[in-house]
Amino acid sequence: MKTVVFVSEKGGVGKTRLSDELYYYYTRQNVPTSLYSFDGQYKNRNNDKKVDNPTVAVVDTPGRIMDDKTVQTIQGADVVVIPVRPTGGNIEAFTRTVSLVKKNTNCPIVIAVNGVNRFTASVSFMEWLQKYRQKEHLDTVLTIPQSEVLVQAENCRCSVNEINKHSPAAQAVNNLCSEISYLAKVPVQQQPKAKKSKKLVAK
Helix, strand or coil, rough: EEEEEEECCCCCCCCCHHHHHHHHHHCCCCCCCCEEEEHHHHHHHHCCCCCCCEEEEECCCCCCCHHHHHHHHCCCCCEEEEECCCCCHHHHHHHHHHHHHHHHHCCCCEEEEEEECHHHHHHHHHHHHHHHHHHHCEEEEEEEEHHHHHHHHHCCCCCCCHHHCHHHHHHHHHHHHHHHHHHHCCCCCCCCCCCCCCCCCCC
16 A cells, blocks of 8 residues: 655645545546545544555645654655645745654655745745755655635535646646656556536636
């Protein structure tokens, strides 16, 4: 079984949304997948998304300083995904998370910059990140644009592909899931045709 762990010391960076999207990505391709949440506020989410003998375990960790359970999960991971919002206020928690993850695993690390836009704070963060990734040898950094489609997917409890599969956000999320699968060596097929989009459509 392959294990993909989403981790960040800071809440609100998209761990839950992106771990859900990876779960949906695999279920669309009939890859037996279980989603585990260590965050107490998502108890019902745990019960609905487990299967017997999963090929992949997707683990969503809480947004706080890492406890022993989270550290042990990172140590057993095949890929660790660190989501981050592109603002200066996220830098301290992000760099601390990267340091802790690198201390506890040698597996591939994916940085998912969630909510990139054209505004100054985002541009400045991306400039800083370019230098930081070279310093820390972070090979895989992917971006997801700021988009209402992500909010709508969260509200509808579904994938962005069901809201608007052609949106830049949906394409970026699918690219993230594809890269994670490649790094974790999870065999996936080409993207199947998406289900008919819901009436609520976002860009």
